[in-house]
Amino acid sequence: GAVVSQHPSRVIxxxxxxVKIECRSLDFQATTMFWYRQFPKQSLMLxxxxxxxxxxxxxxxxxxxxxxINHASLTLSTLTVTSAHPEDSSFYICSARHRNSYxxxxxxxxxxxVV
Amino acid sequence: xxxxxQPPSMDCAEGRxxxxxxxxxxxxxNEYVYWYRQIHSQGPQYIIHGLxxxxxxxMASLIIxxxxxxxxxxxxxxxxxxxxxxxxxxxxxxxxxxxxxxxPGTRLSVLP
Numbered sequence: 488g489a490v491v492s493q494h495p496s497r498v499i500x501x502x503x504x505x506v507k508i509e510c511r512s513l514d515f516q517a518t519t520m521f522w523y524r525q526f527p528k529q530s531l532m533l534x535x536x537x538x539x540x541x542x543x544x545x546x547x548x549x550x551x552x553x554x555x556i557n558h559a560s561l562t563l564s565t566l567t568v569t570s571a572h573p574e575d576s577s578f579y580i581c582s583a584r585h586r587n588s589y590x591x592x593x594x595x596x597x598x599x600x601v602v
Numbered sequence: 603x604x605x606x607x608q609p610p611s612m613d614c615a616e617g618r619x620x621x622x623x624x625x626x627x628x629x630x631x632n633e634y635v636y637w638y639r640q641i642h643s644q645g646p647q648y649i650i651h652g653l654x655x656x657x658x659x660x661m662a663s664l665i666i667x668x669x670x671x672x673x674x675x676x677x678x679x680x681x682x683x684x685x686x687x688x689x690x691x692x693x694x695x696x697x698x699x700x701x702x703x704x705x706p707g708t709r710l711s712v713l714p
Binding site (some may be wrong): 491493521523529530531532533536578580582590591592593594595596598 | 638640643644645646647648689701702703704705706707
């Protein structure tokens with residue numbers, strides 16, 4: 488079945504540094520990828536939608552200059568949290584839409600802790 | 603906003619059937635009902651989806667009422683590994699740009 492690999496699974500970084508999270512579709516091409524954030528005991532909240540080769544569309548309240556999204560190929564999207572602060576600590580999850588079907592697959596998530 | 607309502611939590615005895623309800627009274631004619639689950643600290647896992655007919659796969663069964671205003675996910679023989687948060691989501695299947703809107707879901711606890 489379709490697999491989405493998300494890396495790293497866990498990361499701890501110092502306040503003020505930047506962290507890059509990768510989301511790869513391993514056996515299918517993904518024209519659209521979604522990035523979600525999940526705080527403890529809460530549901531997933533959409534941050535942004537990225538389409539291959541174009542700029543990402545951000546949800547209201549999500550700073551595009553802080554959360555940089557790049558979707559340079561049909562199999563890879565990256566989310567970079569710039570100048571991270573403790574309040575950015577969260578579980579980040581990507582989802583990829585299959586190019587030739589209506590299926591969606593979620594990554595395994597990245598737990599970011601900013602200290 | 604999520605278009606579905608689910609009970610916040612449920613318990614189920616191991617080996618018994620788990621029946622998780624979902625109300626989606628404002629569902630449109632072209633919207634499917636999807637079920638995902640999220641085990642602690644993992645990404646959501648697809649379970650099943652359907653439009654109006656009942657569906658069954660190796661994981662679960664989905665029963666959709668005739669008026670499509672509610673549905674039930676059935677795990678026929680729940681195991682401890684089925685403990686997770688279960689999300690019921692309605693969306694148009696072929697809307698390329700539409701994401702999944704997650705509500706709070708139902709936290710299912712399978713008890714030994």
